[in-house]
Amino acid sequence: MASETSSTPSSSRASAEPSSSSYTAIRDPGRILQFDPFQSLVDEGFWHRLSSLKLDSLGLDQSPISLTGFYAPCSHSEVSNRLTLLAESLPPDPKQLESPLERVHGNRNRCPVPGTLYNMNTLESFKALDRVSLLKMEAQKIWDDIHSGKVEEDSAVLLRFLVISFADLKKWNFLHWFAFPAVVLDPPAMILNIQSAKDALNQDEGQSLSAVMNEWRNSSLTTDVPFFLIIISSSHATVRHLKDWEACQHDGQKLLFGFYDPSCRATNPGWPLRNYLAFISLRYNIGKIQFFCYREKHGFADLGLSLVGEAAVSPPQDWREPQNIPKAVGWQPKPKNIRLAESMDPERLAVSAADLNLKLMRWRTLPSLDLNILSNVKCLLLGAGTLGCQVARMLMAWGVRKMTLVDSGKVAMSNPVRQSLYTFDDCLNGGSFKAVAAASSLKQIFPAMEAEGIQLSIPMPGHPILANEVDRVHEDCKQLWDLISSHDVTFLLTDTRESRWLPTLLCASENKVAITAALGFDSYLVMRHGSGPFITVSDQTDNPSALDDGVQRLGCYFCSDVVAPIDSTSNRTLDQQCTVTRPGLAPIASALAVELLVGLLHHPNGIHAPGEIANSIMSSSKEPLGILPHQIRGSLPQYSQLTLLGHSSNSCTACSSTVVLEFKRRGIEFVLQAINHPTYLEDLTGLTELMESAKSFNLDWDKETSDDDDADL
Secondary structure (H helix, E strand, O other): HHHHHHHOOOOHHHHHHHHHHHHOOOOOOOOOOEEEEEEOEHHHHHHHHHHHHHHHHOOOOOOOOEEEEEEEEOOOOOOOOOOEEOOOOOOOOOOOOOOOOOOOEEEEOEEEEEEEEEEEHHHHHHHHHOHHHHHHHHHHHHHHHHOOOOHHOHHHHHHOEEEEEEEOOOOOOEEEEEEEEEEOOOOOOEEEEEHHHHHHHHHHHHHHHHHHHHHHHHHHOOOOOEEEEEEEEEEEEEEEOOOOOOOHHOOEEEEEEEEEEOOOOOOOEEHHHHHHHHHHHHHOOOOOEEEEEOOEEEOOOOOOOOOOEEEEOOOOHHHHHOOOOEEEEEOOOOOOOEEEOOOHHHHHHHHHHHHHHHHHHHHHHOOOOOOOOOHHOOOEEEEOOOHHHHHHHHHHHOOOEEEEEEOOOOOOOOOOOOOOOOOOHOOOOOEEEHHHHHHHHHHHHHHOOOEEEEEOOOOOOOOOOOOOHHHHHHHHHHHHHHHHHHHEEEOOOOOOHHHHHHHHHHHHHOOEEEEEEEEOEEEEEEEEEEEEHHHHHHOOOOOOEEEOOOOOOOOOOOOOOOOOOOOOOOOOOOOHHOOOOOOOHHHHHHHHHHHHHHHOOOOOHHHHHHOOOOOOOOOOOOOOOOOOOOEEEEEEOEEEEEEOEOOOOOOOOOOOOOHHHHHHHHHHHHHHHHHHHOOOOOOOOHHHHHHHHHHHHHHHHHHHHHHHHHOOO
8 A cells, every 4th residue: 555665755755856966965863764666567568478378378277476577777867667577577388387487587677576476367356365465475485585595695585576467358458466575664764864876985986886886787697686785995896795795894894785776766765675674684783774776877877866875774673583574565556457458459459359269168168179270270161152151150260260262153142141251242243253252251350360262163073074174174173182182171062962072082082181061951961071091102103002901981971872973953943053941051060060170170080080979988088079970960840960970982982992093093084084974983983883783683572572472372
């Protein structure tokens, strides 16, 4: 509180603060020595660093955190220096948050001071903190360091500080309250005299003292030592460490107890002198203490600004016992509230806000959630319609920042009400290309998104290629191949079965994660494709070969088909052309598709993760998000959902080793043949033979049935 700091009232300071050039001596043995309170300053970088630690490491932990504050001697006749918290004030390693920090080496502008931070989870807990007890705890540390002799080794411990705070990370508001613990001198110290060092010392002493202090301040070994001894003998000054006090006891020399003084006051030493006097009187049993308040100008010792004074101190007898801890003061008059949202770059603020929900999820429910995996994964969305827009939004909500959208269509007037990334303006003038408009919309929603839209038609089986289109289709195949190769995950979100064939084949060939979402009128399918077949290229030949790795792969979208994909768009009525579905299906299927990806990314086996169904026994260490299904089929009329498991088929027209092997051998030429002659895929995979066998089986079954009927007669 204000009374605890024992500061000079503002009304008396105006007449007691002349400039450094007009400092006058004060000799009034009846005057109580009053100290200029320490002021605090928190750099914006500190709050950003604390926010990151809170979200990424601390969570709900309210344990005290070790800090390092920094201050320097006063360098201006009218402005006192402050103790400052910077980003590096917090430990670099989150594991060291609660352990005492190692001695931090500063420089001439940053003398390190140890401190403690209590960051509360709620405003109520901040208000409920027992500030008296906390201050007493920090004062006891100072008291113990005085009695143990630690002060002689590391004098900065005399300046311990305390901070309590509440960080509102949604609004970027930071409420904080500083304390600079100081033991209460009872009776109080009396000032015998105080004047500028320039007046207190003769010319030779002053010049020598300036020289040695400049050397002391520029030495890498002593620049951050805030308390020291000044010995003046025969007008020659030297500076020594506190631990050298015994060796400095010689007759005929002047001994001053020096310290870096942050105060600019002409008659009031800075707050660090308070504990310094207690230490000197108790440790060295000195009743009259001559002190030197070191201050600077332009980086050099300024004896006109610095002070030399003498104080009378009479410590109580019970101070000799370490267990008798004196009273302590030091809380600043009131807390401060810092609002960073207004000064933050809007894009940076958006990034922090977007990640907030994800980071909070790790506090209680998902401590193993890896946000780096999500932010770095590159997703390719084939189709920028209803499903594509919804999947993009869900990915963005999960922290995915790298997306490429592919579509060949333009935004129609019927799209914006169902497809969440488009507006009415996107429909004008013939409509914008969907992929480009969707990518632009993602960046408007979240400026940090790395989104790209590509206009591209996917070649499809059953849609023959005209002679004049061969080169274009060849380039489309090559571009799609390059896109799938350069991305980690491909979402198949197109309207037709045949448009999913080539992406499925390419994902199987490249062993890339593929996730399909498909809609009916009131039902949906969401599935992750299994890994591609284990195929390698022999060292002696360019022809690849399929090897059996002994693992049963999960199936792809085409593994349950008994025919090759064909043209499904010809002779369609209007409702069939427009993919009519209940509006609730796309958000449900899209959300499940993205949740499936997040679970897969966190599974230790990745693309090779086995499929699970609803009654699977879950392992929380491997599956923090629950089971990892292969297929999810849902129906809105019954509000039902099934998790299914299906393995790869040796006759699959998209992912079987036969098809992938032929694709690796022939490349795009194989794709062109499959597009122009869908039955080629059936012949290659054995489906033609299978269908012939089925017909033969039916004929034999009919004959046997007829014979049996005759026998029954």
